[in-house]
Amino acid sequence: MSxxxxxxxxxxxAARLAAVQALYQHEMEGTAIPSLLHEFHQHRLGATIEDAxxxxxxxxxxxxLVRGATARRDEIDAAIKEKLSANWxxxxxxxxxxxxxxxxxFELLARPDVPIAAVITEYxxxxxxxxxxxxxxxxxxxxDAIGKQARG
Numbered sequence: 200m201s202x203x204x205x206x207x208x209x210x211x212x213a214a215r216l217a218a219v220q221a222l223y224q225h226e227m228e229g230t231a232i233p234s235l236l237h238e239f240h241q242h243r244l245g246a247t248i249e250d251a252x253x254x255x256x257x258x259x260x261x262x263x264l265v266r267g268a269t270a271r272r273d274e275i276d277a278a279i280k281e282k283l284s285a286n287w288x289x290x291x292x293x294x295x296x297x298x299x300x301x302x303x304x305f306e307l308l309a310r311p312d313v314p315i316a317a318v319i320t321e322y323x324x325x326x327x328x329x330x331x332x333x334x335x336x337x338x339x340x341x342x343d344a345i346g347k348q349a350r351g
Contacts, residue, residue: 207257209255210255210256210257210260211256211257211260211321212321212324213244213255213256213257214244214256214257214258214260214261214264215264215302215306215321215322215325216325216328217239217243217244217256217261218261218264218265218268218302219295219298219299219302219325220239220243220298221235221236221239221261221265222265222268222269222297222298222301222302223294223295223298225265225269226294226297226298227294232265232266232269235265236262236265236266239261239265240258244256244258244261263309263310264302264305264306267305267309268301268302268304268305271305271308271309272301274308275301275304275305275308276289276301278304278308278345278348278349279300279301279304279341279345282341282344282345283341293330295329295330296326296329296330296334296337296338299322299325299326299329299338300322300338300341300342302322302325303318303319303321303322303338303342303345304342304345306318306322307342307345307346307349307350308345308349311350315343315346315347315350318342318346319338319339319342319343319346322338322342323335323338323339323342325338326338
């Protein structure tokens, strides 16, 4: 029996949010990727933490986002830096913002199966979980610029 598109979409949304959290944790603590993936698989994806129930995530998609964004970090960071205004640096951005942009940029570069508009919408939604409207707009504009360059 095949998975319904709506539940697949929800599972991918959960995977994106978890991937951003994992990338943030990786940058903060330097946790090795295999250990980080194991921790998320065992304790976070689809779990209930402090009375908050996390949606079931598409584990393979989560793994791809975390591994891919980490493996291609230099390329991803260069793509982000190229789109930042002259008076901004990647290092100046909040770590959560960097994690959102890295995951979104990876998806734009490496997942042509996901439409550009879907990637942008999803990471704008993730940004709303951490930031105000202004920052979510920043994510929208930056990922839109990267998407246009990456996919023609």
